[in-house]
Structure formats: C-alpha cells, structure tokens
Amino acid sequence: MERATEEFALITCLVVGLSHILQRRVWTETYVGLHRLGKPGALLNGGLSLFTGAALVAFHPVWKGLAxxxxxxxxxxxxxxxxxxxxxxxxxxxxxxxxxxxxxAGGVVLLIVAAVLGFVLAAT
Structure with missing residues (x-):
C-alpha cells in the first residue's frame, strides 16, 4: 500500500505543483473567492486538505529515509x-x-516532494 500511495502522491504533487506555478493567478483568485465566502470557504478549503492529508497519513506511515x-x-x-x-x-x-x-513557492515545494518520491520509487 505504501508504494501505491507514493505513486499517487507523486502524480498529484507533480500536477498540483506545476499548476501552482503555471496557474498561480487562478489559485490566488480561488482563495480570494473562498475567503469571500467566510467560514464556509474555510471549511471547503480545510476539507480538501484534511481528506488528502488523512489518506496520506493512513496509507503511508513511514518514518525513515526520504519517503x-x-x-x-x-x-x-x-x-x-x-x-x-x-x-x-x-x-x-x-x-x-x-x-x-x-x-x-508552494508549487516548488510540491515539485521537490514529487522529485523525492520519484527517487524513492526508482530506488525500490
């Protein structure tokens, strides 16, 4: 399950990271729109992060090495x-x-994570 999670995350980090860089204005507009919604916007933003983060934590409990x-x-x-x-x-x-x-900047971080995952996957 850990390898599948790493593959999923590599694809996701690569696409979202590139999107954060290439479509940064759209991301900013999206967050401005969510901010205008007030607390419901905060909950929508949090739901995306919590779901993704909980899946990564549940399926990838790795605390050693680059992974x-x-x-x-x-x-x-x-x-x-x-x-x-x-x-x-x-x-x-x-x-x-x-x-x-x-x-x-967030996109660069995600691309770094994708590169690390690519290295980890290639080494296994």
Missing part, C-alpha cells in the same frame, strides 16, 4: 485541515494573504 517526506506532508495537510475546521477565523486570516508568489 518520510510524504508522511510529513500528510501530517501538514491534516494540521491545515484541522485549523480550517477548528479555528476558521485563523484560517480565513491566512487565506486572506493568498498571493501569486505564495502559490508559486
């Missing part, structure tokens, strides 16, 4: 989702600061 980068990403997404659900006002403050530059 643990995926488990750490999963826990970070769970934390983001939890903040959105449990402290939506704090989530909205963060969402209100969305910027093209921030999404591009």
């Amino acid at each position: 643990m980068a995926l488990t750490i990403l999963g826990w970070m997404l769970v934390l983001k989702g939890a903040v959105c659900f449990l402290a939506p006002d704090a989530a909205l403050r963060s969402m209100g600061k969305a910027s093209d530059r921030g999404f591009a």
Whole structure:
C-alpha cells in the first residue's frame, strides 16, 4: 500500500505543483473567492486538505529515509485541515494573504516532494 500511495502522491504533487506555478493567478483568485465566502470557504478549503492529508497519513506511515517526506506532508495537510475546521477565523486570516508568489513557492515545494518520491520509487 505504501508504494501505491507514493505513486499517487507523486502524480498529484507533480500536477498540483506545476499548476501552482503555471496557474498561480487562478489559485490566488480561488482563495480570494473562498475567503469571500467566510467560514464556509474555510471549511471547503480545510476539507480538501484534511481528506488528502488523512489518506496520506493512513496509507503511508513511514518514518525513515526520504519517503518520510510524504508522511510529513500528510501530517501538514491534516494540521491545515484541522485549523480550517477548528479555528476558521485563523484560517480565513491566512487565506486572506493568498498571493501569486505564495502559490508559486508552494508549487516548488510540491515539485521537490514529487522529485523525492520519484527517487524513492526508482530506488525500490
């Protein structure tokens, strides 16, 4: 199950990472729109993060080697989702600061995770 999770995450990180870089303005507009919705927007944002993060954590409990980068990403997404659900006002403050530059930086991070996963998968 861990290998399948790594393959799923590699594809997802690659596509979403490239999208964050190439379509950063659209991502910013999306977060501005979610921010305008108020707390329901925070819950929508949190739902996407919590679902993805919980799946990664459940199916990839790896805490050694380079592969643990995926488990750490999963826990970070769970934390983001939890903040959105449990402290939506704090989530909205963060969402209100969305910027093209921030999404591009996030895209770079996701591409790095994809590269690490590619290396891990090639080595196994």
